[in-house]
Amino acid sequence: MNTIISNGTPISYNLYGNGPATLLFVHGSFIDQRYWKEQVSFFKEKYKVVTMDLAGHGESGTNRDEWTLQSMADDVVNLIKELHLDDVILIGHSLGANLSLMAAAAYPGPIIGFIAIDNFKNLATPLPAEYDSQVEAIIESSKTAYADTNEQYARMVLVSAATPLWITDKVVNAFRNSYEPMGQQTLPQFFVMDRIERAALPLLKPKLNLINVNYMPTNVDALEKHAVNGYTLIEIAGTCHYPMLESPKALNEALDEVIDGVLEAKIIA
Template sequence: MKTIISNGTPISYHSYGSGPATLFFLHGSFIDQSYWKEQVSFFKEKYRVVTMDLAGHGESGTNRAVWTLENMADDVVNVIRELQLENVVLVGHSLGGNLALIAATRYPEPIIGFIAVDNFKNLATPLPAEYESQVTEIIESSRKAYADTNEHYARMVLLTPATPQWITDKIVAAYRNSYEPMGQQTLPQFFEMYRIEQEAMPLLRPKMNLINVNYYPTNVDALEEHAVNGYTLIEIAGTCHYPMLESPKALNEALDEVIDSVLEVKTTY
């Protein structure tokens, strides 16, 4: 584990292997870089693989008074700069996909590929108006009972009754034990992420590649409308939001396919 200082906060990262491209894996909300263990093992023999703990997660620091998704995306850019990474394929799961999108449009030069894992299922699309009261209730509930609200959200949205128990236990514990000041401040921003997606999508140079789990459908019409520079969608079978835990072999195979296509496109430049 190594560390850089970004926006005054220690950011922990790992770097493995070498190769013609760097795969930069970004984890989702309230988990950490260790979730990419099976991907690191699979890809480090062919590529350089970098993982990091987002600020407020894992071994990274929590010493921020103000928590914004934009600053967390800047941390990603700062790691890329610090390590002088080139030919970067960003691979972001959940929140990591959103941060990868911001980072790719703020520092596009080294980015040759963009892959999101179980994200952008309603790309650049706001929640229907009838859900606004539910959003308010979730935010208020989080302020009163943070851990309980997080657990309820994880069970209702990210997991299903068919999810293996060990995964359910792992995710529930991660959500309950997450750093509350960060979670409280970023929660309202999640519901406004569609605005950032609307602004960022025309600026995203690489094609948007999605590897989504079929436990919850992807809105293809939204992709057609907003992924103006193209997209691919691979769906894999699963019961939850965490294919790196539930279906690592299927995820690795899908990633391998997409990464090959990214590198093929690069060689035609």
């Protein structure tokens, strides 16, 4: 495990292989870079592969008084700068895709491709007003019953009754045991993610490539409206939000296809 210091916090990362492009994998909320194990094994013989633990996750530090999504996105940028990465294809899962979007918008120079995994299913679309009271209740519940609130969310939204038990247990455990100050402070920011997406999308130079799991549908109308620089959508079969655990072969094949397209487009350009 290697580290850089970003915004005063140790950020853990691993680097594997070499090749014509750098694949930078950014994990989602409350999990860590180990979830990318099957992707690292598959791609490290062809590309330079970098994985990282977001601040407050995995082996990265927790020494922040203020936790913001912007600072986490800045950590992604700082890792790219510190390692002098170029020809970077950002690959983000869930929250990691949002942070990667923010990073690509802020530091577009070395970014040649962008891939989101099971995210942007209602791209840049705010929650209907009738959910406001539920959002407030979730935020308040997180302050008094953090672990239970996280578990309830994971079970309701991220897995399903058909999800293999080992995946459900792994995810629920990660959510229950996540770093509480970080989780509590970032939670309200999740509910204004549509604003962040609308601000960043026009600054994203590469096409928005999505690989989504069909256990929950993707709002294609929202993609047509808000993906101003174009998009592709590949849907793979699955029962949960974690294709890297449930369907690593299908995910790797989809990633391979999209990466090939990114590199072909770079050659043509």
